[in-house]
Amino acid sequence: MPVQKECPILSVERLNADAISIWLECGELAKAAAVGQFVNIKCGEALLLRRPISICRVEDTRLNVVFEVRGEGTAWLAARSAGETLDVLGPLGHGFTYPEGKVLVVGGGIGVPPMLNTALRAPAGAIACLGFRSAERAMLVEEFQRACEQVYLASDDGTLGVHGFVADIVDAALTEHPEVAAVLACGPRIMLKTTYDVCRRHGVACQVSMEERMGCGIGACLVCACKSADGAYRHVCKDGPVFAAEEVCWDA
Ligand SMILES: Cc1cc2nc3c(=O)[nH]c(=O)nc-3n(C[C@H](O)[C@H](O)[C@H](O)COP(=O)(O)OP(=O)(O)OC[C@H]3O[C@@H](n4cnc5c(N)ncnc54)[C@H](O)[C@@H]3O)c2cc1C
Ligand code: FES
Known part of the structure; x- marks a missing residue:
């Protein structure tokens, strides 16, 4: 409650x-x-x-x-x-659900902070893929390195880790760690969609944390309603913010 x-x-x-x-x-x-x-x-x-x-x-x-x-x-x-x-x-809200097995936590920009708690509490351990605009805009990297078995980094300008997109390092991480049971992600919508595409190619389950403007935060005002893949509207604040990626209407 x-x-x-x-x-x-x-x-x-x-x-x-x-x-x-x-x-x-x-x-x-x-x-x-x-x-x-x-x-x-x-x-x-x-x-x-x-x-x-x-x-x-x-x-x-x-x-x-x-x-x-x-x-x-x-x-x-x-x-x-x-x-x-x-x-x-x-x-x-409704948060992430751990699978039986290791998780790959994925964060982009201000979507990185919630993934630290998710990595720290992962019962079977975690690997992380983090994306930032630049080395100067990075945050919490040492904390993730302490919490995770391995941390992959990417930046838009190449000043930290791989020069490129988060989906690129997710692809590398899933190739090198076939034992990953699920990918849990938070960040910009485009990053979530490309991460989900990579997960589908690897046959790995994916959960995403969606960001919508909110009013009440408790399911009472409809400000955060968003369309799901089945056409029904869900409250991001109460039914989410975390959804199975296949439940999200990515074209909305
Ligand atoms: C479930 C959830 C978790 C969040 N967690 C974090 C977090 O950990 N750290 C963090 O920095 N931010 C987080 N946000 C976003 C944060 O709530 C907004 O940045 C904040 O409400 C903006 O308020 P403001 O009064 O400063 O700006 P406003 O004046 O309200 O808005 C400034 C700009 O931000 C945009 N904006 C406002 N709210 C949102 C939103 N919810 N999603 C996308 N764009 C928005 C507006 O359209 C506008 O362009 C989260 C949002 C949600 C829904
Ligand atoms: S913010 Fe009011 S219903 Fe979700």
Whole structure:
């Protein structure tokens, strides 16, 4: 059950020019969080709607979120300091399901943070494929290297890892690790689609975390409704954000 509570900020740290990491003391909310879930954070009095941010890590009752400044809400969040509190609603959504066996976690850009929790908790171990715009925009790479058996890296400009797309390193990782039982991915829609295409070629199951604009975050307002492959509409906030890739209507 999601709870709403005022959570003290323990630390605020800039990870690169765009990304900010906040650790919160969340009590039972943190303990209840499953991989791939998110929290909905109130961003000041001026903004009516909360902003959804994925759970990056959980350590006992402490919960970590990592975000980029996109607009008014995330700019307000980025200006917070340790000692203040945040009004947090969560944990929310339907997260990743582990298969029996090793997972390949795939993250692109700001889709990277939620995959750290997913790698850290993988019962049979994890390999990671991470994509960034450049070495300067990379984040959490050492944390993934500690959590995973192997980490493949790609960047748009070639300053970190392979010069190219995330799907290229997913292809390499699945070729070198045929023991991978499922691919779990979060990132831009085009990255998710190309990752799914590679998974189909390798015959490996794929789950994707979808990003949609949200209102309530709890299935009550329809803002996040999106079309599935079977033509039905699903709530990304409640039925997702994680879906089996074959359930997603990729042409929508
Ligand atoms: C389930 C979920 C998990 C998320 N996890 C993270 C995370 O871990 N880290 C992170 O940095 N961001 C995450 N996001 C995106 C984050 O919620 C938005 O960046 C944030 O709501 C923008 O709020 P704002 O007030 O700063 O900007 P706004 O002024 O609301 O918007 C600024 C720009 O961002 C676009 N935008 C706003 N919300 C979304 C959205 N949900 N998806 C795509 N584009 C959007 C708008 O169209 C606009 O162009 C997540 C979104 C969802 C749905
Ligand atoms: S955000 Fe309101 S129904 Fe999903």
